[in-house]
Amino acid sequence: MENDLDPRLGDAIGRLRDTHPDQDLWPKIAKQLEPRRPRGTVLVRWPTALAASIALVAVSAAGTSYIMHRQTQGEKAISAIVVSAVPPTFNANDAALARAVNELEKAVTGTLGQLDPEARATVTKTLTMLDDAIAQAAARQTATPDDPRAAKFLTSTLRKKLQVLRTLSSLTQQQS
């Protein structure tokens, strides 16, 4: 069955020639080529939903931070908090959250260099925004220790940062 190739058909096959496309396809191809990244660099493609959720966390934290900031107008400007030293005013729950944030942040910070510049910029901006929100919440809670809203806001911002760090940790582990 395999050798029943008609000589005329064989001749016709022998006369087949490759032909170029009618148009040059290179410009369209070149537009789709991803630039190569240096060795050891991980390209983190942000799933849309994930990116949206991180952005929402950041925006939510920033929004709450803005409200809190307005409520504390007239107070001394709040300097950025360094959560690594857990303030003694934190309750047990917030202190545990802050320690979890510290540990995870140390681990994640080491992997940020593996992200492509765009992803790294997004992550850094998000973390900075959350740090600012935590700093304001901690200052508010110190100033008004009996204010339940201040305590709730502090817990909420710490949880949001922990959530973002967990997401980042998961992403970088998947990509490495």
Add this chain to the structure above:
Amino acid sequence: MTLPAARHEAHAVDVESLDAKRAAAGDQQAFERLYRRHVARIHTMTRRMAGPDAADDLTQDIFVRAWDKLATFRGESAFGTWLYRLGVNVVLSRRRSDKNDRIWILEDDGAMAAASHNAPHHASRMDLESAIARLPDGARKVFVLHDVEGWTHEEIAAQMGLVPGTSKSQLSRARAALRRMLDGE
């Protein structure tokens, strides 16, 4: 092959291998040279296997995937061979992802007969490219891979997810239909 021709070919392979390494490291100009050298072969393959309407898109897709996968090219075969295999994979996987996937290889004699009987009567003989284009999808791919590209039935079967016997019967039917079309029957 004459000695100068052999030297020329060896030089071309060296240049191509170097371009493949450069492209793998991110050199788009080197990749463009590879594109220029192979685009006709890849485009012709896609046109014959998938039809003229899909050929441009598939060719673009193949070169973009080649760029993405260049790091896996170890130089164990010629770059052109590696690219062609990748291209066939892309064409076949595109077909597999289409709807009605399972029926395409089960084309019966009726479809094959229709392909040859629907040939225009005003042309007593068709050129082979036009005749290939009229073959049913599965038979066309088997014919191109076997008779034009020189693949074995075992290779075709492995690539297309068939048993070799199916590939053989598709080829036999394709040849018969092509003979009829070329003879203007």
